[in-house]
Amino acid sequence: MAEIPKVKIAVLGGSTTIGAGFPRAYEGVKLIAENLVFDTPFGPTAPFYHAEVYGKEFLYVDFHGINKEVRNTEPDSSGERVFYVLWKAGVKKIIGTALCGSTNRLLDPGDAVIPDDFVDFTTKRPQMLMVNLQDKGMDVPRYSYRLHQPLCPTISDHLVEGATVAGFPRVFKRGIVGVAEGPRLESPAEIRLRWQNLGIDIVTMNLVPEVFFARELGACYAALELVSNYGEGLIDPRWEGNTAFRDFQKQWSRPSAEALLHAIKEMDPDDESCGCSELRWESILL
């Protein structure tokens, strides 16, 4: 098993970056190590990359650390394994990325949304990283935290700029994500009633637990969400699963990767002026 390096930045890839050759296929990226499988109390991780760009080192894992062996549901989920690694690495800035469906009728496939809030509809995801580590016999503190600023405004600004520079025709600097358990997609009534009536703009199966595990670590987190399809029952039902995602990836996976790299370029991993790191505290519960 590989030793976890000390790194301050992490990128959690999604369907947006699968097949994009990220991070090796991009100018200026130096690959330090690849195929790094780390041992964690929850089991081994999916393979990580350790790379450097613009003089900054980062860790990258494909598809949120989910693969055939590692599920995103409890117990011993991908989220717990990945965030154990990020905690041990001392990561301070985290970028996630995912494809999403639209629920806001103004959105179209190819739109980039940098969300500023979320609603969690998942049912099988881990909720507390440190408590789960205590359950594994580790002596670690528990944290409580606030989520009135769930996504880091500074990294979000960098992603808005990155998506614009990378050529996305429309980039939205706010939006509410509805996170579904999946793996199934929603029915038209779920889109219309459950999602739309709550003011949710996009639906995805990711972002949870990343958005609150990052807070538990005292790290900043922001996400690049790309609309790949209309939510069921909205506007145009004529899209076909795999074809839609494949076509979308062909056109947009490289610009997605470029947007992520731009955010790393602009980012100061030691800057805490956004305040995210102060939104957690040690819990009075032991």
Ligand SMILES: [Zn+2]
């Ligand atoms: Zn922040």
